[in-house]
Amino acid sequence: NFSILRTPIAKPDYASATVEVEGSSERYLTNLNVFKDFKVVSFREKGLNHFLVIKSDERKEITFPEDAYHVGGGNNANFDTKIYRYNYSSPTTPSTTFDYNVETGESKQVHQVEVPGFDQHKYVVERKFIPSHDGVLVPMTIIRAKTTKVGDPNKCLLYGYGSYSISIHPWFNRNNISLLDRGFVYAIGHIRGSSTMGRSWYENGKFLKKQNTFKDFYACVKYLIKEGYTAKGKIGIMGGSAGGMLVGATINLDTENLIGAACADVPFVDVLNTMLDDGLPLTQLEYEEWGNPNDKEYFEYIKSYCPYSNIQEREYPAVLAIAGLNDPRVTYWEPMKWTYKLRDYATDSRVKLLWTNMDAGHAGASGRFEAFKEYADIYTFFIKELE
Structure with a gap:
């Protein structure tokens, strides 16, 4: 299910690498986004997607309220930012874009696709x-x-x-x-x-x-x-x-x-x-x-x-x-x-x-x-x- 290693730019090899995120049979690592002050690891556990936010030595997962859903990284073009944007949907929730603030740990909805007549x-x-x-x-x-x-x-x-x-x-x-x-x-x-x-x-x-x-x-x-x-x-x-x-x-x-x-x-x-x-x-x-x-x-x-x-x-x-x-x-x-x-x-x-x-x-x-x-x-x- 993969793992994430950190290695010096001057000597990028396995011998000098340290483990940033351990691989495991429970968590399937699918993506890594790197920003100036934090990283976001995308992974799948029990069939559902999750995010792990790594900031210095602090690690925090973004949680979601529904039993079945899909979430993926959004448009994150800025390297120097405190915001991670992601897209969320579920069988009963139209595609919704959120901004997650890595300092406060709060997600703010910024857009949702309109589906006329849907409740x-x-x-x-x-x-x-x-x-x-x-x-x-x-x-x-x-x-x-x-x-x-x-x-x-x-x-x-x-x-x-x-x-x-x-x-x-x-x-x-x-x-x-x-x-x-x-x-x-x-x-x-x-x-x-x-x-x-x-x-x-x-x-x-x-x-x-x-x-x-x-x-x-x-x-x-x-x-x-x-x-x-x-x-x-x-x-x-x-x-x-x-x-x-x-x-x-x-x-x-x-x-x-x-x-x-x-x-x-x-x-x-x-x-x-x-x-x-x-x-x-x-x-x-x-x-x-x-x-x-x-x-x-x-x-x-x-x-x-x-x-x-x-x-x-x-x-x-x-x-x-x-x-x-x-x-x-x-x-x-x-x-x-x-x-x-x-x-x-x-x-x-x-x-x-x-x-x-x-x-x-x-x-x-x-x-x-x-x-x-x-x-x-x-x-x-x-x-x-x-x-």
């Missing part, structure tokens, strides 16, 4: 740690309107991404408010393959441990049903790119038919065939994440979870696969092949939809309003199919 007091956020298949506790953030009661058969959307050490933080997302106001529960699974819980969290969700990512996510599905946030067939799952692979692998795991609908956005679902084609522009770079399938051990392991390779003749949820014709990262034929194979093998009558955006690349529709329309179509799919 943060109408919603509740919970942070849960749930046991996965191997007993490891996986963090999950759950958001709902206060009028949406646990124990009712609520519709639910679970979002996830667990690759490349990229973490999905519990920040504010205005797109989700329309679902919450319609009685949905919205959840984020902070699964292995991300770096939510530190470097080892990532390393235990890649290469020959990739199955942990999918099993963590499926454990989140089962927890939400078991604890009454939703019901069998009322839960939808969503992810994009490698998160689309997560969706494809998870519906293959779901032999209990718990999941009612799944949206895989530009999904990396034909993993084995793509990784075997080193003529594609990104394949050889991807060996560092999935392994080289020209090695038999990696070939067999990738084959064991590849969504396209593991489709079976059985019932599947309703599926919406989204492709971009000009996508250089996940070629458009991956979601196309996957969708058609699902149609051939699925024994149910639920829809298996393919939506190819003929003008888009990997990031979806261009333009703010087109992106809103795309989200509206996706959410309409979940509203309809989770009846």
Whole structure:
């Protein structure tokens, strides 16, 4: 999880270095800002971001009131200052900028993004740690309107991404408010393959441990049903790119038919065939994440979870696969092949939809309003199919 060393400018080497901030298995150090009279260390603990302010021999943490949130350094252009600026948000708090005074220890709000018609007091956020298949506790953030009661058969959307050490933080997302106001529960699974819980969290969700990512996510599905946030067939799952692979692998795991609908956005679902084609522009770079399938051990392991390779003749949820014709990262034929194979093998009558955006690349529709329309179509799919 890294450490921070101090070394003389005249002799910058390990032998003459002293430890400024110890590394630990609990704290994942992510950044360091240096000012004239103080330093700010950014770190993640129990999946949430924090700041440690170091001034001479004094060390003080900036604390935050909510159980789930995201915070990051802001625009700090002045070296000679007593102010550290940071940006804070949570599932119920729009992006807010604060100035922290290192002498008084007080944070002052200087700006908040306006969200017309939004009342943060109408919603509740919970942070849960749930046991996965191997007993490891996986963090999950759950958001709902206060009028949406646990124990009712609520519709639910679970979002996830667990690759490349990229973490999905519990920040504010205005797109989700329309679902919450319609009685949905919205959840984020902070699964292995991300770096939510530190470097080892990532390393235990890649290469020959990739199955942990999918099993963590499926454990989140089962927890939400078991604890009454939703019901069998009322839960939808969503992810994009490698998160689309997560969706494809998870519906293959779901032999209990718990999941009612799944949206895989530009999904990396034909993993084995793509990784075997080193003529594609990104394949050889991807060996560092999935392994080289020209090695038999990696070939067999990738084959064991590849969504396209593991489709079976059985019932599947309703599926919406989204492709971009000009996508250089996940070629458009991956979601196309996957969708058609699902149609051939699925024994149910639920829809298996393919939506190819003929003008888009990997990031979806261009333009703010087109992106809103795309989200509206996706959410309409979940509203309809989770009846």
